[in-house]
Amino acid sequence: MSTPVTDEQIRALAATAKPYSLVLLQWEPERTPDGADAIELEHQRRMVSLRAEGVIAILCPVASDSLAGIAIMTVPVDEAAEIMAGDPCVRAGMMRCEVQPCHGFPGDALPS
Template sequence: MTSPVSDDDMRRALAATKAYTAVILHQGPAYGTPDAGPVLWEHGRRNFALRTDGTLNIVCPVADDTTICGIGIMDTDIDTARALISEDPAVKAGILTFTLHPVRSFPGDRLA
């Protein structure tokens, strides 16, 4: 059972939200090609670096049969996110494409 949440609790929490950028990665035209594997490995290495420096807060590879490959939450504005993701090796190689979405969330949210 969940704990009750008052209107005042909600107002305080909503006032503390922060802007982030959601990144949705999609299969690109070179997805699944023989050369994709090593490039995707370097894409992953880059994600680890972005996680370490605090720019990429949440990384979720998508494991279903859709054309969506991953979802990420970046602690940056949309223009900075676009510049960073545009330099991703898998994006540059056409293996992945992306869409960006301005979102708000609660600082400190995390995966369990």
Template sequence: MADLPTVTDAEMQTSLQYAQPYSVVILRTGPNYDSPEASAIIWEHGRRNFALRAAGALAVVLPVIDDTDVCGVGVFDRDVETTTTLMDDDPGVAAGVFTFTVHPARGFPGDALPPEAL
């Protein structure tokens, strides 16, 4: 990408000044990921993610579609403690289908996924 725009130190410092806190969840396969009940539990996990998104708690949901043990990444508009509580109540986590870690993160003004294509 040779034609990247120039970003000044002042622009970077301004963005850093306005960075907002988020929590990032890394979702991984759990001990019951291959159980006979896992498919139905994963469906309910997805339904809950849609509800968390609609409630404004889960800003970005990114299912991972490769062959690793990482199942997804979520960006929560909540602190680490609240996000951990939300994840502990997830049906997939409660059933041992998933495990997770939560990490504090920052987002910068203007960050967003590209507009959706319909």
């Protein structure tokens, strides 16, 4: 850490925090049932659609055998959990979903 940060800067940033929902999608052991490729494509279509609608602010697929992806959703935790319960991969038992409340700072973004 080379950039000094003052207490005032920390307090000012903290005052801008907004609630979000952190979605963790993990692969289940039986992630390749019959038709898995088509189910996963529908999952991807749905996630990209939610992103286009602004329900997902940040979408991060993960190249891992355990963690499938992370999303930060702009809706409350209960609504995020309900949305994700309808996910094709979750419904097919290919993924399990965990939703946690979190806070973020509006304007933060992934670098280009």
